[in-house]
Amino acid sequence: MEPKNLVLALGNTILSDDGIAIHCIRRLKEKWKHRPDVHFLESSEAGLVLLDLLIGYRTALIFDALPIAEGPYGQIVEIPKEQWEQTPLASSPHYTGLPSLLEMGERLSYEMPSVVRVFGITVKDPFTLGEQLTPELQQKVDSIVQHMDAILRQQFGG
Numbered sequence: 538m539e540p541k542n543l544v545l546a547l548g549n550t551i552l553s554d555d556g557i558a559i560h561c562i563r564r565l566k567e568k569w570k571h572r573p574d575v576h577f578l579e580s581s582e583a584g585l586v587l588l589d590l591l592i593g594y595r596t597a598l599i600f601d602a603l604p605i606a607e608g609p610y611g612q613i614v615e616i617p618k619e620q621w622e623q624t625p626l627a628s629s630p631h632y633t634g635l636p637s638l639l640e641m642g643e644r645l646s647y648e649m650p651s652v653v654r655v656f657g658i659t660v661k662d663p664f665t666l667g668e669q670l671t672p673e674l675q676q677k678v679d680s681i682v683q684h685m686d687a688i689l690r691q692q693f694g695g
Contacts, residue, residue: 540576542693543594543650544569547601548663549581554674555663557611557681558600564682565689575693579606588638588647597650598692600685603657611677616655656688 544565550556559579566577578590591597603614617640618636642649658681670678 540574541593541595541663542575543591543597544575544577544598544689545590545597545599546579547599548579551666551668553665553667553669554660554671555602555689557602557658557670557674557678558638560670561601561678561682561685564678565682565685568673568686569689571695572693574646574689575689585638588642591638591650591653592642593652594648597654598688599653599655601655601657602660602663604663605659608659608661610659610661611674611681612659613681613688614657614659616657618655628667654692656685660667 546558546562548556548662550559559581562577569575569577579655580587580590582590589631604618607687639649639653643678661671669675
């Protein structure tokens with residue numbers, strides 16, 4: 538069975554908390570290995586490259602770090618489509634241009650996801666160089682993974 542559902546983690550694991558979605562998806566992927574219809578990808582890419590990652594999927598769930606000035610950190614927030622351009626994710630180098638990419642793919646008649654959901658994981662500073670998550674966020678990884686798992690079960694069943 539070819540996977541028709543995509544779970545995409547965006548981030549950069551050498552920018553400390555910016556890599557939160559990737560760290561979590563690596564754990565989550567193991568829990569979902571029994572589901573060949575769900576494909577997990579991680580990327581630090583941005584812009585037009587993301588178009589290639591989305592082509593051919595029916596559903597795409599996208600997770601990225603969401604910088605906020607004050608906590609709580611480690612929370613998952615769904616960003617409604619009508620607010621994609623007005624959130625701090627809009628300034629994320631990973632996220633930049635997602636609405637335009639989806640529109641471009643449709644205009645080029647690519648098979649694009651009919652369902653796209655974007656989730657931000659709240660972090661304080663996704664710009665500090667470092668390969669480890671901050672201790673404050675590291676202690677919340679298990680609960681973030683559990684919340685992501687619940688989102689996937691709600692979306693894909695199982």
